[in-house]
Amino acid sequence: MNKFVKYTGCFVALLFVACNTAQNSVTTVADGENQWPMSGGPNGSWKVKTDEHVPIKWSVRTGENIKWKTTLPEGGQSGIAVWKDKLFLTINPPNDHPKxxxxxxxxxxxxxxxxxxxxxxxxxxxxxxxxxxxxxxxxxxxxxxxxxxxxxxxxxxxxxxxxxxxxxxxxxxxxxxxxxxxxxxxxxxxxxxxxxxxxxxxxxxxxxxxxxxxxGGASSKDVVLLCLNSETGKLLWKKTVKGTIESQYNYGFSDATTPCPATDGKHVWAINASGGMACFTLDGNLVWERTWQPTIGRPFNKQFDSMLFEDLIFNVEPPVAGDTEREKGWNYLHAFDKKTGKRVWVTQQALTHYNTPILGETVDGEPAILIGRGGPHGVPERPVGLSLISLVKENQGTEIWNWEPVEQNNESGWGALSTQHWDSEKASWFYKGNDHATINTKTGELIAKKPLSLVNQYNFDKVKQSYSLEENVKIKGLQNQRHCNLSDEDNLFYMVRYNSYLAKHNVITGLNEHLEVPNDIDANGKYIYGHPQTNDGLNSKGQLNAADARTRGNGFQKCFLGSPTMINNYIYFTNAVGMVYVIDANTEKLDESALVAVNDLGESGKTWSVNSLSYANGKIYHRTMKEVICIE
Structure with missing residues (x-):
């Protein structure tokens, strides 16, 4: 009998009543409580608190707690924006390739x-x-x-x-x-x-x-924005969002569909990472559209995601033609008037294609965005490090502070590959291999740099069918899943690359813990450890439009996953083969007691997903290459 059987009910009733913290946040989309208006939810942090019942346990394979599923004609990678009875996501254009x-x-x-x-x-x-x-x-x-x-x-x-x-x-x-x-x-x-x-x-x-x-393989300049009924999954409308350069479908590190649509309940915006943006009414009428030219010859990997702030929508682009103040081949954060599509301002500080900026608030309660520079494959933006960008009216687009690591890019620059989570006290920065830095978000100064390579591991013994603790394990050649990290107070949570572990790093004490998690679940609901899944990479029509073989890995392969989502004290991690691990961030140790549930998004070996899940109105919305799923 699985020791987590107590969580297999339909829902876990939360034992407290809390207003959504996003309501008190200046970065929150107006009236966005209990909705999911952009990539990171109501305030862009991927964290919400709610007094709604929250789905914890489900299975697409068995139908447990699945409200509806809608088959997609082609794959895509965007998150899902939700506003009341409508949800939005993007896919690549379908084609007639053979099975x-x-x-x-x-x-x-x-x-x-x-x-x-x-x-x-x-x-x-x-x-x-x-x-x-x-x-x-x-x-x-x-x-x-x-x-x-x-x-x-x-x-x-x-x-x-x-x-x-x-x-x-x-x-x-x-x-x-x-x-x-x-x-x-x-x-x-x-x-x-x-x-x-x-x-x-x-x-x-x-x-x-x-x-x-x-x-396999397919490519397109355009993406398709879908609007579905959030209660039934029925397709309401679809629109093409034009781009300017070809992007291959379902690359394991991103494609043109990567950015999540955004909505304020009146309009919906879609960003095509191949060089396009568009605004529609909730009924699908075009309000404005624009195209832009992404940097060419640069790594095209999972970079920015959607962010709304007041009357602004953000994008990451090179400088406009004729801009002599910025480097031509670099990328910058651009702010646009969400009602007209006109550019309002551009940061002086650059950020890389790899970087995912995050909205937040300073210790003084002022809105800001954290951006980063650095990384492999010759990304040019400098200096390596972080910049906190102000969103206060009189200072919008200017830096509050800049932080630069003393180490060279080939060691320190990997922090720019992370989702740039931060709070009013500290920010997170990964080094290649063994270390993690914590930055003071009040001053931009280094608080501490601590190793990640000495670990207390909670491993599952398949003979004894129980967990055992192995202390002070030295990890060699450690690589962290750069786009599957999330910070909660003094703890950093992330997924370990190449091995089936979730990790917890205390930025104050330096304590590292790894929890081995199951690779799969059998037909009887029993967890399967030590036998990685693979993935066929096929879409719902049986086409192999995902050419990159790394897409078809074991779930912990080298790819860029979306940020985990935190609902109250529960953190939801999704790996690339559609296994969703739910952990309780409040447990003292990251041992077996922290693993609340292990859920699936589809059939073993035939499911692929790299996006984050969305939560709205008591329901979780998720997607794979094959379908959209509503969990309740």
């Missing part, structure tokens, strides 16, 4: 024919004692062995799932000297064999065509 199963069947057929013909030609060449073929074969053997050894010792490759490894190897081949040599020799070897037969050449051309189709 993946049909492509795979044809590919396997041609592959079998090609391999048989190739082996036949090799035998002919060996029988003829072809000297040129012998030279190619002799040269191929040592470089093939050297490349295998390179793969065997590469931790990133070895950590990858079966689905991820081909893409990882492909990237490694481009960078490694041995890989380049291996590819060069292999290409000459294969080309020589192909020359021996016209039929073999034709088979190879067809095999390559089908291989590309089998690998």
């Amino acid at each position: 993946h199963a049909e492509i795979v069947k044809e590919y396997q057929k041609i592959k079998s024919i090609y391999q048989s013909n190739f082996e036949c030609q090799v035998l002919v060449l060996e029988k003829k004692k072809d000297q040129q073929f012998k030279k190619y074969k002799q040269k191929l053997k040592p470089v093939a062995e050297a490349w295998k050894q390179e793969l065997d010792k590469n931790a990133y490759y070895q950590h990858g799932s079966t689905l991820e490894k081909p893409e990882i190897e492909k990237n490694m081949l481009r960078k490694h000297k041995i890989g380049k040599e291996y590819e060069k020799v292999l290409k000459k070897y294969n080309a020589y064999v192909h020359q021996q037969s016209k039929d073999l050449k034709k088979d190879y051309v067809e095999l390559e065509r089908l291989r590309k189709l089998k690998n």
Whole structure:
């Protein structure tokens, strides 16, 4: 019997009556209490307090506590905005690509024919004692062995799932000297064999065509904004939001649909990360639209998310043409009049594509936004670090303070990959690998830098069927899930990358705790530990429009997940295969008593999600690549 059976009822009744804290916040969308008007909820923090009953336990697989589900014609990554009887989300434009199963069947057929013909030609060449073929074969053997050894010792490759490894190897081949040599020799070897037969050449051309189709993929400049009835899931209307550059569908780190729509109960705004914005009435009538040109050649990863403040809506863009005060290839926070779409101001401080700014209030109760700079793959914005940007009328868009780490970007800059959670006292900043910094949000000064690598781990013993504590475990090569973090008072919560753990770091004491969580749930509701799921990457029509193999990982793979959502004292983490872990942030230790529930968003191995859940009017709304879900 699962020890958490006491939580398997329909709801957990909250034992206190609390007004929604967002009502008292100057950053709250007007009349937004009990709604979810933008990415982080009523005040943009991903935290709400409510006296409504809150769904804790559910299952899409069994239908437990599921009010409705609506199938999506294509995938997407945005959060869900909710206002009374309407909800909004974005998807990629549907297309008529073949079902993946049909492509795979044809590919396997041609592959079998090609391999048989190739082996036949090799035998002919060996029988003829072809000297040129012998030279190619002799040269191929040592470089093939050297490349295998390179793969065997590469931790990133070895950590990858079966689905991820081909893409990882492909990237490694481009960078490694041995890989380049291996590819060069292999290409000459294969080309020589192909020359021996016209039929073999034709088979190879067809095999390559089908291989590309089998690998999947789709792209578009535009996204589609959907409006559904929040009580029934019925589609009310859909509108196209234009963009300017092509974006591949369902990339594991973001796509054009990443930003959550935003609404104030009168209008709804959608941001297309491929270069577009639009405003509609709640009935779907266009009010205004604009396009813009994202930076090209820069990492296109899960960056900003939707934020409304008074009459402003924010976006992250390069400077406008002719702006001589800002760097042309950098990104900045832009504020627009939400009623007209006209630009109001632009920050002097830049932020990276990777960064997710967060609204909040200073110790004096003044509104502000925290933004960050830094990260891998040559992001140019400098200086690395944080800037707190004022939203007070007379100072809007100007910095309150700037903080710069003393370490180089390759170590410190990874903090810009986090969702930039903060409160009136402190902000959070991750270093690559082992450390976390806490910044004083009153002054912008460093409070403390503490290691994350010495951990008390609560591990599940599959033989004893119980948890045990292992203290002072040294974690090597630690990488934190940069977009799945949330702070609550003195504690930082996050998901650990590559291993099925949730983590808690006390920024005052430095205590680190890891709780192993189940990878799946069986048909009887029993938790399954130590057997990671994979994901087929298919949409509801059976198409593989997600080309990046890293999308099809085990849930804790390298990808950018949306922020956790905190409702009262419960934090909801969603991993990439649609498992939702609910923990109680008030427990003294992050041990098994903190794990309130483990929920699913769909069938094992066939569910994918990287967005945050939304809460409104006593219901949770979530989405996967295949459907929208209402939980009550």
